[in-house]
Amino acid sequence: MSALDDTANSGLAEPSDAHRLDEGALARWMAANVEGFRGPLNVSKFKGGQSNPTYRLQSADGVYVLRRKPPGPLVAGAHAVDREARVQRALSQVGFPVARIYGYCADTSVIGSEFYVMQLVEGRIFWDATFPGVSREERPSYFNAMCDVIAQLHSVDPTSIGLGDYGKPGSYFERQISRWSRQYQEDPQAGRDANMDRLVSELPGRIPAGDEASIVHGDFRCDNLIFHPSEPRVIAVLDWELSTLGHPLADFAYHAIMYRMPPHIVAGLAGADLAALNIPREAEYIDRYCRATGREAIADWQFYVAFNFFRLAAIMHGIAGRALRRTASSTQAIERGKSFPELAKLAIRALENLT
Known part of the structure; x- marks a missing residue:
């Protein structure tokens, strides 16, 4: 069994009453479903994870990670921990860097929600995109590693690993813009913003021609990656919600x-x-991805930027709503929700640069 480094473990806390687990019931489930498990369990919660609460499980045989759905009313289709477990199991077949999945539980009577248990991978997580603590000479290699891993993901044939039905292959932008627009509009309690309203209105008409489909992570950031303890190499991609x-x-x-x-x-x-x-410039980073995926260039880059700031704004708007209803899993949720207007403004800035 492996463990995260001190940087990750420093983000642990005692679970609040709302997120406390029935350790006895969980230990019984693990004894029946996780090979080699030996209790008792000691459970602590990672401080991050505004969406799906994440826990560190210390047992007699080692350390595990548990991801669960949050308590309280949830948006339909969100917090799909079953999909997280499925995609990681599938990608492990082709050597893509993911944590090993030990088991998934759909029985909500065990801890009050669906959950899965996975390996706790040994390595480093960088919460700061400037990669402090990495030497200036090595820093480009870390950025190259990130770029190469997301290019590797997009090069996997979904059908070949049993994920041909993992989503609808086509009209991705139309569906995503509709989904996040609807989520924003159906939660007025979390607030309204003129820039967001403009994005809801204008983005559908600015979608570039053509279509592609691949497995997409949806939240690929440096702090969702575990790097090798001493090398510029990604050894696990986390948070597949x-x-x-x-x-x-x-x-x-x-x-x-x-x-x-x-x-x-x-x-x-x-x-x-x-x-x-x-650190490589944005244009250099885009060029590396293009070379790794066989592209000459990326036309309409500003649209993709605008779309993603819009999407992230909608996610933060949802976090703000859950914080108001006290169903968000992180104590930082209220502060994260406050970033919603700033993200919408960044989306508008990119949209206005689209020729």
């Missing part, structure tokens, strides 16, 4: 908006001195 079959350029652009993302929202590089840090 938003994964589906979708447009690879939507997925890659979401990752690449780190260059424009204010670091106080999520791991971002806006305002950073890239030359001093020896």
Whole structure:
């Protein structure tokens, strides 16, 4: 069994009453379903995870991670931990870096919701996109590793690993814009924003021609990756809740908006001195992805940027709503929800640069 480094473990806390697990029931389930498990269990909760609460399980035989649906009323189709477990199991078949899945439980009577248990991977998580603690000389290799892994994901044939039905292969932008627009409009309690209203109105008419489909992660960021303890190599991609079959350029652009993302929202590089840090420029990063996936270039790049800031704004709007209803799983949810207007403004800025 393996364990995360001190950086990750420092983000642990005692679960609140709302997120406390029945450790006895969970231990009985694991004894019946996880080979080699030996109790008793000691459970602590990772501080992150605004959506699906994530726990560290210390047992007599080692350490595990548990991901569950959050308590309280949920948006239909959201928090699909069964899909998270399924996609990671499938990708492991082709050597893609994911944590090993030990078991999935659909029986909500065990801990009060669906959940799955997976390997706790040994390595490093970087919460800051400038990769502090990495030498200036090595820093480009870490960015290359991130880029190469998302390119690898988009090169996997879904059908070949049993994921041909993992989503609807086509009209991804139309469906996504409709989904997030509806979620935004159906939750007025979380607030309204003029820029977001404009995006809801204008984005559908700016979708580029043509279509593609691949497995997409949906939340590919440096802080959702575990790197090798000492090498610039990704050894596990985490947090697959938003994964589906979708447009690879939507997925890659979401990752690449780190260059424009204010670091106080999520791991971002806006305002950073890239030359001093020896971080590849946005254009260089896009070029590496294109070479890895056999593309000459990415037309309409600003649309993909605008779409992703819009999508993230809608997600943060949803977090704000859950925080108001006290169903969000993170104590940081209220602060995250406040970033919604700023993200909508960034989306408008990209849309206005689209020729």
